[in-house]
Amino acid sequence: MIKADFHVHSNFSTDSKTLLENVVQKGISIGLKYLCITDHHDIDFPQSFDIFHTDKAFQLDFDSYFKSIRELQLKYSSKIDLLCGIELGIQPHLASKALEITNKYSFDFVLASSHLVDGIDPYNKEYYLGRTEDEAYSSYFKYIYENVKVFDDFDVYAHLDYPVRYGPSRNIHYSYRKYADEFDAIFDILKEKGKGIELNTAGIRKGLGYCHPQNDVLMRYKELGGEIITIGSDAHTAFDVAGDFDFAKILLENLGFKYYTIFKNRKAEFIKL
Ligand SMILES: [Zn+2]
Numbered sequence: 262m263i264k265a266d267f268h269v270h271s272n273f274s275t276d277s278k279t280l281l282e283n284v285v286q287k288g289i290s291i292g293l294k295y296l297c298i299t300d301h302h303d304i305d306f307p308q309s310f311d312i313f314h315t316d317k318a319f320q321l322d323f324d325s326y327f328k329s330i331r332e333l334q335l336k337y338s339s340k341i342d343l344l345c346g347i348e349l350g351i352q353p354h355l356a357s358k359a360l361e362i363t364n365k366y367s368f369d370f371v372l373a374s375s376h377l378v379d380g381i382d383p384y385n386k387e388y389y390l391g392r393t394e395d396e397a398y399s400s401y402f403k404y405i406y407e408n409v410k411v412f413d414d415f416d417v418y419a420h421l422d423y424p425v426r427y428g429p430s431r432n433i434h435y436s437y438r439k440y441a442d443e444f445d446a447i448f449d450i451l452k453e454k455g456k457g458i459e460l461n462t463a464g465i466r467k468g469l470g471y472c473h474p475q476n477d478v479l480m481r482y483k484e485l486g487g488e489i490i491t492i493g494s495d496a497h498t499a500f501d502v503a504g505d506f507d508f509a510k511i512l513l514e515n516l517g518f519k520y521y522t523i524f525k526n527r528k529a530e531f532i533k534l
């Protein structure tokens with residue numbers, strides 16, 4: 262079984278109510294060897310999209326986050342390797358602010374992600390207004406490319422095709438082939454910079470029938486020599502920790518992957534599938 266979940270949230274994220282310790286205990290109870298907490302931090306998250314009605318949506322309280330993780334690392338050191346990561350929202354014009362964060366704090370793992378494109382979350386229907394779904398998806402992928410071009414201090418890019426969860430027809434008309442230029446450009450630069458992608462099993466939970474990114478995108482990543490791949494449930498509850506990891510294992514094996522990746526102290530380690 263896959264023994265490392267590298268994308269998990271707790272109530273340090275605005276969109277989760279789950280106590281960190283409950284997440285850790287769930288990981289232990291199902292036999293995980295590694296668990297990397299990756300709570301959200303989205304620099305300049307626009308308050309107009311704040312459906313949670315807090316005055317600092319997706320702004321991580323770094324000091325108390327580190328303190329809590331360090332305490333649990335000690336408490337459960339004999340049971341699980343608990344790692345401290347971050348899901349850091351990247352936008353090209355905020356790259357220097359993102360770098361300040363990754364320089365200041367000693368994360369084990371930096372999971373870059375795009376929840377905002379020019380300040381709008383594809384989760385909101387406003388993102389699709391005035392353009393076709395193809396244009397909206399293509400803009401998202403191009404934005405990731407812009408991000409990976411200007412920002413280097415991350416390890417893996419999260420859920421590459423996140424908007425297909427929320428677009429008007431979701432993933433019905435979506436395929437790698439349709440956005441081949443955008444994906445190939447992203448993969449070329451990730452390879453050049455020694456970065457990876459994640460297999461995010463939340464796609465199954467969200468009813469897409471696939472992980473993020475979709476199988477044909479994963480296949481192309483592998484074809485272009487991509488080897489660094491972490492596996493994450495993107496759980497926002499203890500229940501979802503390591504969700505659909507059996508499916509993920511079979512999928513990766515079928516695609517020809519022999520290893521998956523974990524990170525400790527920002528260094529990749531490869532674990533046999
Ligand atoms: Zn995310």
Ligand SMILES: [Zn+2]
Nearest residue numbers: 268270348495
């Ligand atoms: Zn997440």
